[in-house]
Amino acid sequence: MKTKAKPFSLTMLSLLTATAFLAAPTAAGAQEPLKIALVSFYSGPVSGPVGIPSRNGADLIIEAINAGTLPAPYSGAGVGGRQIESIYVDEAVDPVSEYRNAVQRQGVDAVVGYASSGSCLGVAPVAEELQTLTLLYYCGSVRTFEEGPKEYVFRTMNTQDVENIGAARYVLDTMKDVKSISGINQNYGWGQESWRDFSKSLQQLKPDITIKTELFPKFLSGQYGAEVTALSRNKADIIHSSFWGGDLDAFILQASPRNLLKNQTAVLTTGGTALQSLAKHIPDGTIIGVRGSGGVLAPKSDFNDWFRSEYEKKYGEVVTFPAYYMAQAVLALKAAGDIAAQKSGNSPSVDDIRTALRGISFETPAGTVAMDRHNGHQASTEIAYGTFKLQDGKPTLENVKRYAPECVIAPEGTNSLDWIEAGFPGAVCN
Amino acid sequence: MSLLLAIVIDGLIYASWLFIIASGLSLIYGVMRVLNMAHGSFYAIGAYVTASLVSWYFNHSTLPAYGSFVLMFLAAPAVGIVLGVLVERGVLRFLIERGELITVLVTFGLLLMFEDIIKLIWGVQSYYAFEPYGLLGSTDIGGLTFVNYDLAMIGVAAVVAVVLWWALNRTRFGKLLRAVIYDRELAVSIGINVSRVFVMTFATGVALGALAGGLVAPSITVTPGLGIEVIVLAFAVVVTGGLGSIQGALLGAVMIGLARAAAVNVYPELELFVIYAVMATVLVFRPRGLFALATSRKI
Numbered sequence: 228m229k230t231k232a233k234p235f236s237l238t239m240l241s242l243l244t245a246t247a248f249l250a251a252p253t254a255a256g257a258q259e260p261l262k263i264a265l266v267s268f269y270s271g272p273v274s275g276p277v278g279i280p281s282r283n284g285a286d287l288i289i290e291a292i293n294a295g296t297l298p299a300p301y302s303g304a305g306v307g308g309r310q311i312e313s314i315y316v317d318e319a320v321d322p323v324s325e326y327r328n329a330v331q332r333q334g335v336d337a338v339v340g341y342a343s344s345g346s347c348l349g350v351a352p353v354a355e356e357l358q359t360l361t362l363l364y365y366c367g368s369v370r371t372f373e374e375g376p377k378e379y380v381f382r383t384m385n386t387q388d389v390e391n392i393g394a395a396r397y398v399l400d401t402m403k404d405v406k407s408i409s410g411i412n413q414n415y416g417w418g419q420e421s422w423r424d425f426s427k428s429l430q431q432l433k434p435d436i437t438i439k440t441e442l443f444p445k446f447l448s449g450q451y452g453a454e455v456t457a458l459s460r461n462k463a464d465i466i467h468s469s470f471w472g473g474d475l476d477a478f479i480l481q482a483s484p485r486n487l488l489k490n491q492t493a494v495l496t497t498g499g500t501a502l503q504s505l506a507k508h509i510p511d512g513t514i515i516g517v518r519g520s521g522g523v524l525a526p527k528s529d530f531n532d533w534f535r536s537e538y539e540k541k542y543g544e545v546v547t548f549p550a551y552y553m554a555q556a557v558l559a560l561k562a563a564g565d566i567a568a569q570k571s572g573n574s575p576s577v578d579d580i581r582t583a584l585r586g587i588s589f590e591t592p593a594g595t596v597a598m599d600r601h602n603g604h605q606a607s608t609e610i611a612y613g614t615f616k617l618q619d620g621k622p623t624l625e626n627v628k629r630y631a632p633e634c635v636i637a638p639e640g641t642n643s644l645d646w647i648e649a650g651f652p653g654a655v656c657n
Numbered sequence: 658m659s660l661l662l663a664i665v666i667d668g669l670i671y672a673s674w675l676f677i678i679a680s681g682l683s684l685i686y687g688v689m690r691v692l693n694m695a696h697g698s699f700y701a702i703g704a705y706v707t708a709s710l711v712s713w714y715f716n717h718s719t720l721p722a723y724g725s726f727v728l729m730f731l732a733a734p735a736v737g738i739v740l741g742v743l744v745e746r747g748v749l750r751f752l753i754e755r756g757e758l759i760t761v762l763v764t765f766g767l768l769l770m771f772e773d774i775i776k777l778i779w780g781v782q783s784y785y786a787f788e789p790y791g792l793l794g795s796t797d798i799g800g801l802t803f804v805n806y807d808l809a810m811i812g813v814a815a816v817v818a819v820v821l822w823w824a825l826n827r828t829r830f831g832k833l834l835r836a837v838i839y840d841r842e843l844a845v846s847i848g849i850n851v852s853r854v855f856v857m858t859f860a861t862g863v864a865l866g867a868l869a870g871g872l873v874a875p876s877i878t879v880t881p882g883l884g885i886e887v888i889v890l891a892f893a894v895v896v897t898g899g900l901g902s903i904q905g906a907l908l909g910a911v912m913i914g915l916a917r918a919a920a921v922n923v924y925p926e927l928e929l930f931v932i933y934a935v936m937a938t939v940l941v942f943r944p945r946g947l948f949a950l951a952t953s954r955k956i
Contacts (some may be wrong), residue, residue, distance in 0.1 A: 270776060270881045271781075272878065272882055275878065277781040279781065389723070408801075441925065442921065444921075444928060445928070447886055450877075450919075452671060452807060453671065453917060453918040453921035456667050456801060456922060457921050457925065458924045473880050476783065476877075480787050480875075480877065484804045485801075486795075487802075504783075504785065505785075508787070653804075
């Protein structure tokens with residue numbers, strides 16, 4: 228019996244040892260840090276208002292995730308236990324090539340980034356080709372998902388149509404007698420589509436609206452003297468602009484002393500980035516958006532209070548909305564990773580995180596984000612607008628209105644432009 | 658306000674800015690035959706220096722606000738002169754005899770290097786120097802408000818044009834310069850110190866580029882990449898006017914400024930197209946630009 232039992236024990240021991248050896252690398256692999264690339268404009272005219280705050284927001288959240296100090300509802304260190312290791316990639320330098328470099332040469336597990344719609348449209352197919360988890364954090368083009376379903380690409384904030392539909396609703400809620408509009412938007416997809424969605428939405432909601440002037444200066448043009456004249460000569464009730472970054476700042480600086488923004492009400496859909504730096508140049512009554520509900524329009528919550536105070540403590544400045552949205556994307560990783568880890572009981576692989584991300588709902592300093600559009604790959608959040616007022620030398624937004632996703636976002640399966648042109652069927656607005 | 662008057666005012670404001678940049682570029686090419694791609698960097702450095710100093714002035718100085726204009730007119734050109742001397746003595750004088758293609762490549766390399774140097778010194782954040790922009794107030798012309806600072810730019814450009822004309826045509830140095838422009842070898846043979854002429858010309862050209870950057874700084878945000886955006890426009894102006902010709906740069910700037918203003922006010926879709934359409938049309942009829950310099954035929 229003993230002679231028979233010995234080989235059995237040895238076999239079991241051998242099997243257990245072999246299993247342990249086989250299992251060991253897998254477990255070690257799962258505990259490896261999650262290496263991510265944080266991509267935004269870290270140089271060029273967009274870096275100051277967008278890129279640097281975005282990076283700061285991401286760094287702050289990543290530090291808290293790794294240390295396990297994020298406020299509730301989050302708990303535990305890391306993304307399902309995996310620490311985040313980040314590298315920075317400058318979007319100003321050939322985004323598609325740099326995406327390949329980050330994935331193929333630097334071996335990142337996931338990419339979080341992209342402020343420009345052009346970058347997102349270029350990078351999305353490459354992400355699918357390289358099968359790399361990619362979270363778009365700021366760019367707004369609806370085409371990213373409307374041109375075909377994605378497996379590896381997610382966007383953790385609203386698309387550009389949402390903020391323009393929201394802007395149209397805000398205009399009508401606050402200026403009942405608006406009759407005419409003009410627009411000055413950058414001459415590429417973002418600007419063209421923003422103006423199209425705003426003007427079409429407004430005309431759907433109030434058919435007697437007339438369009439006075441439509442201008443599309445070159446991206447990063449910087450000089451708007453003739454544009455200000457053209458807008459001043461053909462006076463409208465509203466001037467819509469989706470200018471962002473340095474273009475937005477230059478336009479405000481040049482239009483303000485010429486009284487353009489005082490004589491006509493401006494709707495600046497990304498105006499929140501200029502709120503602090505150019506407060507004295509923005510006339511009272513200007514309608515300001517933040518591309519969602521981040522920054523100055525973030526709703527009151529413990530999470531928001533924490534984010535705001537930690538940011539000011541760390542960077543010595545008021546947090547602006549791009550910081551919220553990059554943080555939002557990193558938090559999506561954390562939320563999905565924790566869910567995946569809870570399900571499997573192990574540290575999650577990148578694929579586990581990707582699977583968990585689809586359709587997830589998670590908390591951020593700007594409120595709840597639901598990944599419930601485009602098969603769970605596109606976020607929907609509320610959108611907020613406010614009216615600028617300088618009070619005691621400090622910029623404030625009054626008459627703030629928040630629009631729920633079901634009021635401003637096309638239902639799942641419906642093309643955004645079709646929804647606008649059909650008159651927003653099924654929209655539920657309070 | 659009549660459309661024509663609006664176009665003329667906007668066009669002249671835009672042209673003034675273009676002329677100050679392009680005049681430096683054209684002067685350098687005219688005398689040295691160097692197509693200075695780094696001109697955009699000097700423009701950007703002028704803007705950064707001005708933005709930094711003006712910001713410091715308004716935050717720390719108790720002197721009158723108008724003192725910032727003195728700072729603007731002195732600081733950017735002064736830095737330009739220093740940089741011009743360094744680049745000409747340190748780099749270009751070794752390469753100038755090797756032909757225009759080499760100097761184009763070298764100055765393009767300098768453009769890229771200066772972009773990174775700017776980031777090293779000033780970082781990537783935006784700089785604002787908007788205080789001087791509103792200091793002069795505004796003027797209503799035919800129901801439209803124009804910023805006096807912008808209108809004053811027309812005057813500054815006119816002064817630059819007159820001073821350049823006077824310096825080139827009524828001074829001894831101008832005569833030396835013209836001698837070098839028309840025939841460098843002959844100038845050397847009659848004892849003109851061409852090396853000294855080159856360094857003075859390059860420093861003056863760079864100072865003009867820096868001055869343009871300094872003057873535009875209060876109306877924009879100063880950020881990396883500023884110089885690259887402007888260099889293409891400046892080349893369009895000097896090619897239209899004729900490489901190396903100051904009066905060509907002036908006329909080219911006015912034509913492009915007016916054409917752009919007309920397009921924005923009348924048919925905005927053509928805003929970009931019209932700048933290069935003006936250049937292309939001129940080149941069809943005058944392939945070397947409106948006021949191309951005569952070149953001596955050497956056998």
